[in-house]
Amino acid sequence: MKTLKDKIRSEGKVYPGNILKVDSFLNHQIDVELLKSIGKTFFERFSDIKVDKILTIEASGIAIAVIAAQYFKVPVVFAKKGEVKHHLVYSTLIHSYTKNKTSIVQVNKSYLKENEQILILDDFLAKGEAVNGLIDLVLQAKAQVVGIGIVIEKGFQEGGASLREQGYRLESLAIIESMDQKGIHFRE
Amino acid sequence: MKTLKDKIRSEGKVYPGNILKVDSFLNHQIDVELLKSIGKTFFERFSDIKVDKILTIEASGIAIAVIAAQYFKVPVVFAKKGEVKHHLVYSTLIHSYTKNKTSIVQVNKSYLKENEQILILDDFLAKGEAVNGLIDLVLQAKAQVVGIGIVIEKGFQEGGASLREQGYRLESLAIIESMDQKGIHFRE
Numbered sequence: 024m025k026t027l028k029d030k031i032r033s034e035g036k037v038y039p040g041n042i043l044k045v046d047s048f049l050n051h052q053i054d055v056e057l058l059k060s061i062g063k064t065f066f067e068r069f070s071d072i073k074v075d076k077i078l079t080i081e082a083s084g085i086a087i088a089v090i091a092a093q094y095f096k097v098p099v100v101f102a103k104k105g106e107v108k109h110h111l112v113y114s115t116l117i118h119s120y121t122k123n124k125t126s127i128v129q130v131n132k133s134y135l136k137e138n139e140q141i142l143i144l145d146d147f148l149a150k151g152e153a154v155n156g157l158i159d160l161v162l163q164a165k166a167q168v169v170g171i172g173i174v175i176e177k178g179f180q181e182g183g184a185s186l187r188e189q190g191y192r193l194e195s196l197a198i199i200e201s202m203d204q205k206g207i208h209f210r211e
Numbered sequence: 212m213k214t215l216k217d218k219i220r221s222e223g224k225v226y227p228g229n230i231l232k233v234d235s236f237l238n239h240q241i242d243v244e245l246l247k248s249i250g251k252t253f254f255e256r257f258s259d260i261k262v263d264k265i266l267t268i269e270a271s272g273i274a275i276a277v278i279a280a281q282y283f284k285v286p287v288v289f290a291k292k293g294e295v296k297h298h299l300v301y302s303t304l305i306h307s308y309t310k311n312k313t314s315i316v317q318v319n320k321s322y323l324k325e326n327e328q329i330l331i332l333d334d335f336l337a338k339g340e341a342v343n344g345l346i347d348l349v350l351q352a353k354a355q356v357v358g359i360g361i362v363i364e365k366g367f368q369e370g371g372a373s374l375r376e377q378g379y380r381l382e383s384l385a386i387i388e389s390m391d392q393k394g395i396h397f398r399e
Contacts, residue, residue, distance in 0.1 A: 052322040053287040055280040082269035082289070089274045090281075092243040099241040101270070134240040 024064050024196040028209050030057060031175065037202045041149070041177065042121055049146060049174065050083045058090045061196060065144065065172045066094035068194040072169050074142045076100060078135070078157055080117070080128060083146045087174060091144055100134045102160060113163040117156035120149065128156055135164035148173040148195060151182025158191075175199065178210050212252050212384040216397050218245060219363065225390045229337070229365065230309055237334060237362065238271045246278045249384060253332065253360045254282035256382040260357050262330045264288060266323070266345055268305070268316060271334045275362060279332055288322045290348060301351040305344035308337065316344055323352035336361040336383060339370025346379075363387065366398050 036044040048054040074095050079088035080102040088099045104126040107114050114129040135141070143157045154171055161168050168191060176183045176195035179202075186193045198210040224232040236242040262283050267276035268290040276287040292314040295302050302317040323329070331345050342359055349356050356379060364371045364383035374381045386398040 046319065047321070051288065051291065051319055053277060053280070053289070055277055055285070055287060058277060059281060082273060082291075085270060085273045086277045086287070089241060089243055089246060090277055092241070093247060093278075097243070099243060099274070100239065101241070103239065103270075131234065131239055133235070 024060070026057060026060055027174070028197050030054070031197055031199075032207055035207060037204055037207065040121075041180065041202075043147075043175070043177070043199070043202060043207075045175070049086075053086050055090075058086060061087060061174055062090035062092075062094055064196055065091045065142075065194070069095075069142060069170050069172065069192075072142075072192075073140050074169060075139045076135075077142050077144055078102065078130075078161065079144050080104075080153055080157060084144060087146060088144045091172070095142070100130060102128045102130050102157060104128055113160045115156045115159040115163075118152050120152070128160070130160050130164075132164070135161060135166050137165040139164070139166040140169045141166050142170045142172065143168060144172045146174045147177070148175070148182045148186075148193075149177040149180040151185055154182065154186065170194065172196075177202075212248070214245060214248055215362070216385050218242070219385055219387075220395055223395060225392055225395065228309075229368065229390075231335075231363070231365070231387070231390060231395075233334075233363070237274075241274050243278075246274060249275060249362060250278035250280075250282055252384055253279045253330075253382070257283075257330060257358050257360065257380075260330075260380075261328050262357060263327045264323075265330050265332055266290065266318075266349065267332050268292075268341055268345060272332060275334060276332045279360070283330070288318060290316045290318050290345060292316055301348045303344045303347040303351075306340050308340070316348070318348050318352075320352070323349060323354050325353040327352070327354040328357045329354050330358045330360065331356060332360045334362045335365070336363070336370045336374075336381075337365040337368040339373055342370065342374065358382065360384075 112129040118125045173195040176198045178198040300317040306313045361383040364386045366386040
């Protein structure tokens with residue numbers, strides 16, 4: 024997705040520890056025109072499959088999921104972080120290497136149902152912690168992951184390769200092959 | 212907004228302590244068709260003013276802000292919760308009575324600029340803690356609050372009355388006059 028890659032090149036900031044900040048248009052301030060293009064592109068990429076619901080995780084994933092859901096015409100569910108207070112939820116642990124923090128993540132059992140066809144959307148894919156946590160929640164519900172859509176995949180980390188090997192249909196709109204303070208290079 | 216009030220009446224759950232849960236369509240699972248109507252309605256209500264940017268707070272506010280921003284054709288900024296790590300942010304404290312927790316909330320100084328006309332959007336207004344925190348961030352930036360849009364106002368708590376007395380233009384799409392386990396009554 025060229026507009027996205029151009030934006031990452033011009034506004035993305037690379038920090039030590041493989042950190043890419045895109046706070047000016049995706050993760051703190053949001054360029055809603057770009058977000059609409061992202062949502063439409065996910066819809067085109069997954070137009071051949073039946074999607075019942077979009078699953079994401081708070082907070083940044085919510086913007087992407089709701090904009091995309093307008094085109095799919097399905098509800099969004101976002102997994103919540105924080106302690107589990109009752110047994111009416113599916114829960115899992117997700118470690119963020121960027122934040123160096125492990126969070127309990129949960130979805131109320133009412134909002135993920137057996138056999139539902141779930142599309143997972145998220146902003147970043149690196150080692151795959153968040154996506155694997157969301158897959159775990161879907162499997163606990165005996166629902167089905169029919170696709171995974173990622174805005175920015177760090178192709179030099181193992182998350183994407185592992186999901187593709189497992190047979191998941193993964194569509195990443197921008198795959199970074201390498202990055203450093205001098206520049207960002209995308210996979211063609 | 213009739214569709215919203217109908218949805219609150221049919222799916223909202225009232226708990227002791229003036230808690231209203233709307234997790235089935237707004238705060239955990241999101242009914243994106245209803246969300247679009249909410250976004251369009253905010254755009255109609257504030258159509259006579261110039262808005263440069265929409266400000267909200269993670270997590271639930273993000274969905275509302277990005278959908279509405281499509282109609283206003285402006286960027287969204289969402290205030291983030293969590294500890295302040297450097298001085299390049301405006302920060303304030305917001306207490307949540309529902310969660311019984313005080314959070315540090317911040318916005319990077321790059322994303323709120325002097326004289327910008329800011330529309331604040333959020334899901335709930337009760338005692339006004341979150342909105343007053345967001346107003347504080349806007350004032351620190353020497354920007355201007357040109358409007359406040361709320362999906363559900365608890366009219367029996369003081370936040371709305373206080374903001375209107377201070378002269379803020381507040382538009383709430385559903386104002387609850389009273390609620391208990393037997394039912395929810397809206398202000399006409």
